[in-house]
Amino acid sequence: KSILLINGPNLNLLGAREPSIYGSTTLPDVIHAATQQCASKSIAFSHIQSNHEGVLIDRIHEARGDVDCIIINPGAFTHTSVAIRDAIVGVDIPFVEVHISNVHKREAFRHHSYLSDKAEAVVCGLGVFGYEAAIEWASRNVKPKEK
Numbered sequence: 001k002s003i004l005l006i007n008g009p010n011l012n013l014l015g016a017r018e019p020s021i022y023g024s025t026t027l028p029d030v031i032h033a034a035t036q037q038c039a040s041k042s043i044a045f046s047h048i049q050s051n052h053e054g055v056l057i058d059r060i061h062e063a064r065g066d067v068d069c070i071i072i073n074p075g076a077f078t079h080t081s082v083a084i085r086d087a088i089v090g091v092d093i094p095f096v097e098v099h100i101s102n103v104h105k106r107e108a109f110r111h112h113s114y115l116s117d118k119a120e121a122v123v124c125g126l127g128v129f130g131y132e133a134a135i136e137w138a139s140r141n142v143k144p145k146e147k
C-alpha cells in the first residue's frame with residue numbers, strides 16, 4: 001500500500017503561522033509523525049509541500065499508477081482551484097481532504113471546497129491530528145490497486 005501526503009501553499013509555515021488557528025506543530029513534525037505511522041503499518045509514504053499550483057498538479061499526475069491514496073491539505077487552493085480538482089479526479093486515486101482548522105467556523109469564502117464532493121472523506125477542525133486520522137483511515141480502508 002502507498003500513501004502520498006500533499007500540503008499546499010503556506011503550510012510550510014505551520015507552527016509559526018497564525019498559531020491560534022493552526023497550532024504550534026511544524027510541518028517537519030507532521031511529516032516525521034506520518035513517516036513513522038506509515039512505517040509501522042508497512043505503508044510506503046511520500047510527501048510534498050509546494051506553494052505552486054502547477055507543482056502540485058505535476059506531483060498528482062506522477063502519482064498515477066503508483067499511489068493508492070492521496071491525503072491532501074490544499075490550503076487556500078481548496079477554495080479556488082478547479083485545476084487541482086481536475087488533476088486529482090483525472091488520475092483516479094482516492095483521496096482524503098484534510099484541513100487543520102474548522103473551515104466552516106471561519107470566513108464564508110472558506111466554506112466551499114472544489115474537492116470535497118470528490119473526496120472519500122473530509123477531515124477538518126481536528127488540528128494536525130487530522131493527518132494522523134486520515135492516514136489511519138487510509139490504512140484500514142484503501143485497497144492497493146491491482147497493477
Ligand code: DQA
Pocket residue numbers: 009010011073074075076077078098099100101102103110
Ligand atoms: C487550511 C484552511 C484553508 O482555508 C487555508 O487557506 C489554509 C489551511 C487548513 O488546514 O485549515 O491554508 O486548509
